[in-house]
Amino acid sequence: MRVVMRTPDLLSFALRSLGGARTRTLLMLLAMSIGVASVVLLTALGEGARRYVVGEFAQLGTHLLIMLPGRSETTGGAPPLLGATPRDLTLDDAMALLRERSILRVAPLTVGNAPVSYGSREREVTVIGATADFFPIRHLTIGSGSSLPALDPGRGASVVVIGSGLRRELFGSQRALGQWVRIDDRRFRVIGILGEGGESLGQDLDDMAVIPVASAQVVFDTPSLFRVLIQARSEDDIERAKKAAREIIRERHDGEDDVTIISQDALLSTFDRILGALTYTVGGIAAISLAVAGILIMNVMLVAVSQRVAEIGLLKALGAPERQVLRLFLVESVMLAAAGAALGVLIAVAGIFVLREVFPTFPIAAPLWATPAAVGVAIVTGLVFGVLPARRAARLDPVHALSGR
Amino acid sequence: MIELTGIERDFAVGDETVHALSQVSLSLPDGDYVSVMGPSGSGKSTLLNVLGLLDRPNAGSYRLDGVETTDLPEERRAALRRNHIGFVFQAFHLVPRLSAADNIGLPMVLAGVAPDARKARVHEVLDSLDLLDRAHHRPDQLSGGQRQRVAIGRAIVMKPGVLLADEPTGNLDQHAGGEVVGLLERLNGAGITLIVVTHDPAIGRRARRRIRMVDGRIESDESGDAHT
Numbered sequence: 339m340r341v342v343m344r345t346p347d348l349l350s351f352a353l354r355s356l357g358g359a360r361t362r363t364l365l366m367l368l369a370m371s372i373g374v375a376s377v378v379l380l381t382a383l384g385e386g387a388r389r390y391v392v393g394e395f396a397q398l399g400t401h402l403l404i405m406l407p408g409r410s411e412t413t414g415g416a417p418p419l420l421g422a423t424p425r426d427l428t429l430d431d432a433m434a435l436l437r438e439r440s441i442l443r444v445a446p447l448t449v450g451n452a453p454v455s456y457g458s459r460e461r462e463v464t465v466i467g468a469t470a471d472f473f474p475i476r477h478l479t480i481g482s483g484s485s486l487p488a489l490d491p492g493r494g495a496s497v498v499v500i501g502s503g504l505r506r507e508l509f510g511s512q513r514a515l516g517q518w519v520r521i522d523d524r525r526f527r528v529i530g531i532l533g534e535g536g537e538s539l540g541q542d543l544d545d546m547a548v549i550p551v552a553s554a555q556v557v558f559d560t561p562s563l564f565r566v567l568i569q570a571r572s573e574d575d576i577e578r579a580k581k582a583a584r585e586i587i588r589e590r591h592d593g594e595d596d597v598t599i600i601s602q603d604a605l606l607s608t609f610d611r612i613l614g615a616l617t618y619t620v621g622g623i624a625a626i627s628l629a630v631a632g633i634l635i636m637n638v639m640l641v642a643v644s645q646r647v648a649e650i651g652l653l654k655a656l657g658a659p660e661r662q663v664l665r666l667f668l669v670e671s672v673m674l675a676a677a678g679a680a681l682g683v684l685i686a687v688a689g690i691f692v693l694r695e696v697f698p699t700f701p702i703a704a705p706l707w708a709t710p711a712a713v714g715v716a717i718v719t720g721l722v723f724g725v726l727p728a729r730r731a732a733r734l735d736p737v738h739a740l741s742g743r
Numbered sequence: 744m745i746e747l748t749g750i751e752r753d754f755a756v757g758d759e760t761v762h763a764l765s766q767v768s769l770s771l772p773d774g775d776y777v778s779v780m781g782p783s784g785s786g787k788s789t790l791l792n793v794l795g796l797l798d799r800p801n802a803g804s805y806r807l808d809g810v811e812t813t814d815l816p817e818e819r820r821a822a823l824r825r826n827h828i829g830f831v832f833q834a835f836h837l838v839p840r841l842s843a844a845d846n847i848g849l850p851m852v853l854a855g856v857a858p859d860a861r862k863a864r865v866h867e868v869l870d871s872l873d874l875l876d877r878a879h880h881r882p883d884q885l886s887g888g889q890r891q892r893v894a895i896g897r898a899i900v901m902k903p904g905v906l907l908a909d910e911p912t913g914n915l916d917q918h919a920g921g922e923v924v925g926l927l928e929r930l931n932g933a934g935i936t937l938i939v940v941t942h943d944p945a946i947g948r949r950a951r952r953r954i955r956m957v958d959g960r961i962e963s964d965e966s967g968d969a970h971t
C-alpha cells in the first residue's frame with residue numbers, strides 16, 4: 339500500500355512552511371528574482387543592440403554593395419606583388435557599372451575633411467563628393483532647397499547640399515539657401531539643406547557637406563574614388579550585380595582584379611551573428627547569478643531543516659515515510675525558485691517597459707527563448723540545490739529529532 | 744496485541760556500550776492500561792520508541808498484532824505507525840504554524856485522506872476533546888493543557904490500536920495534568936491500548952498494570968486494581 343499525500347495538501351503544507359519563515363522566504367525570492375530578471379533584461383539589451391544594428395543597416399540603403407579600391411586580403415588570394423599598386427578607381431569605372439542590368443544606381447564617392455566657412459564662421463567637416471543618386475541610395479531626404487543636379491558626373495559644379503547642423507552653425511537664423519560658402523578656398527552655392535536625419539552608423543549626417551564628385555576630386559586633388567556605392571535592382575540581383583561589377587572593373591583594369599566589393603547583407607549577417615552570440619554570452623553570465631541564488635536556496639533550506647528537526651521527527655512518528663519528507667522539502671525549494679522566477683519575470687517586464695520609455699529609439703526586447711530558459715533554469719536550480727537539504731531531512735533519525743538532543 | 748521477546752537495545756557511546764534495554768520481554772493484550780516508571784536513564788523512553796516502531800532493537804522479537812516488525816522495511820514500519828500507533832509527547836510537538844484543527848488533521852493529510860472525510864473526522868475529535876471553540880487557534884494561543892489535548896487528538900485521529908504517552912503531564916500543572924490523564928483513561932475505556940511513561944507515582948498507580956524499570960530491565964510488573 340503506497341500512501342501519497344494529495345498534491346494540494348503537499349503544496350499548501352510547503353506554502354505554510356515558507357510563510358512561517360517570512361523574512362527568509364522574501365530574501366530567497368529576492369535573490370532568485372534578481373537572477374531571473376538579470377538574465378531576461380541583459381538578453382533583452384543584447385537583442386535590442388542586434389535589432390538596432392540591423393535597423394541601422396537597413397537605413398543605410400537596401401540591396402547595397404560597396405566597392406573599394408584595392409584587393410582585400412581576407413579572401414585568401416595571392417597578396418599583390420611588390421610594386422603592383424592597385425589602379426585608381428575612377429569616375430569612368432563607376433559609371434561603366436551602369437551597363438549592367440542588375441545594377442539600379444551607382445554613387446561614386448570621394449570623401450575628405452575640409453574647412454567650410456561663411457563670412458567669419460568656419461567649421462571643419464566631412465565633405466562628401468557624390469552624385470544625385472547618392473541621396474536615394476542612402477535614403478537621405480532634402481529638408482529644403484534641392485538635391486545635387488543630375489548632370490554628367492564628370493562635370494563639376496559649384497553647388498553644395500549641407501546638413502542641418504552645419505547650416506545652424508554657419509548661418510544661425512540667417513537664410514542659407516542661395517548663399518555662397520567657401521570650401522577649402524573654392525566657392526560653392528548652397529542649394530539644399532538635408533532633412534534632420536540624425537545619425538547613421540556613427541556618422542553625423544547633420545554635420546556634413548555634399549558637393550558634386552568631380553568638384554570634390556578637384557578640392558582634394560585626387561583622381562581616385564574613395565568608394566562606390568552600388569544599389570542592385572532587387573534582393574535576388576545582389577549576387578549577380580556583385581559578380582558583374584567585379585567583371586566590369588577587371589575588364590577596365592587590364593584583367594587585374596583590384597577592387598574589393600562588400601555586400602551589405604554579408605556585413606549585416608556578420609554583425610547579426612556577433613551580436614546574437616553576445617546575447618547568449620551575456621545571458622550565460624547572468625545565469626551564474628541563478629546558480630548563486632540556487633546555492634542560497636540550498637543554504638536557507640539547510641537552515642530550515644536544522645530549525646525544523648523536531649517537526650521532521652514528528653512527521654516521521656506520524657507515519658510519513660522518508661520519500662514523503664524528501665518530497666515535502668523538495669517542493670518547498672522548487673516553490674521558492676518558481677515564485678522567485680515569476681517575480682523576476684515581472685521585474686524584467688517592468689524594467690523593459692521603463693527602458694522603452696526612457697530610450698524610445700532603442701528597440702529593446704527579450705528574445706523569445708530568454709524567459710522560458712531563465713524560468714526553467716531557476717526551477718531546475720531549486721530542484722538540484724534542494725536535493726541535499728531534503729535528503730538530510732528525510733534521513734533524520736526520528737528518535738533523535740524528537741528528543742531534542 | 745503486543746509481544747516483546749528478549750529485546751536488546753544498545754547504544755555505543757565512545758568506546759562504551761550502553762544497554763538501554765536488555766532482555767525485555769512483555770506481552771500486552773489489546774485494551775491494556777500500563778504505566779512505566781523507573782529512575783532517569785532506566786530505558787523507559789527507549790522502550791516506548793521501540794514499541795512505537797521509531798527505534799529498532801538490536802536483538803529480540805517484536806510482534807504487533809501477530810506481525811513480526813523487527814525485519815520490516817522502513818516503509819512498512821512507517822505505514823504501521825501511521826495506522827496503528829499514536830504518540831503523545833511531553834513537549835507536545837505541535838506544528839506552530841498550523842491551527843489546532845490542522846494539527847489534529849495532519850496524520851490524515853500525510854496519509855492522503857480526502858479533505859471531506861478529514862474534516863468530518865477532525866470535527867468529531869475536536870468535539871470529543873471539548874476543543875471545538877479552539878479549532879482555529881494556533882498552539883501559541885492555547886494553554887498547556889489544551890495543547891496536550893490537541894496532541895492527543897492528533898494521536899487518535901487515525902483510530903490507532905495503541906496509544907504511547909511519554910510523560911504526557913511532565914509540562915503541565917496538577918489540574919491540567921489530571922484532565923489529560925482523565926482523557927487518556929477515557930480513550931482506554933473505549934478500547935485503545937494505553938502505555939504511559941511517568942515520573943509521578945500518583946499517575947503511575949492509576950494504571951491496571953504497573954511496570955518498573957531499572958537499568959534497562961523490567962524490575963517489577965504488577966497487575967491488579969488500582970488503589971486510590
Ligand SMILES: Nc1ncnc2c1ncn2[C@@H]1O[C@H](COP(=O)(O)OP(=O)(O)OP(=O)(O)O)[C@@H](O)[C@H]1O
Pocket residue numbers: 754755756761762763781782783784785786787788789790
Ligand atoms: N541516542 C542515544 N545515544 C546514546 N545513548 C542513549 C541514546 N538514547 C538513550 N541513550 C541512553 O540509554 C539510556 C536510557 O535512556 P532513556 O531515554 O530510555 O531513559 P529514560 O528512562 O527515558 O530517562 P528519563 O526518565 O530521564 O527520560 C540512558 O542511559 C541514555 O543515556
Ligand SMILES: [Mg+2]
Pocket residue numbers: 787788789
Ligand atoms: Mg525518557
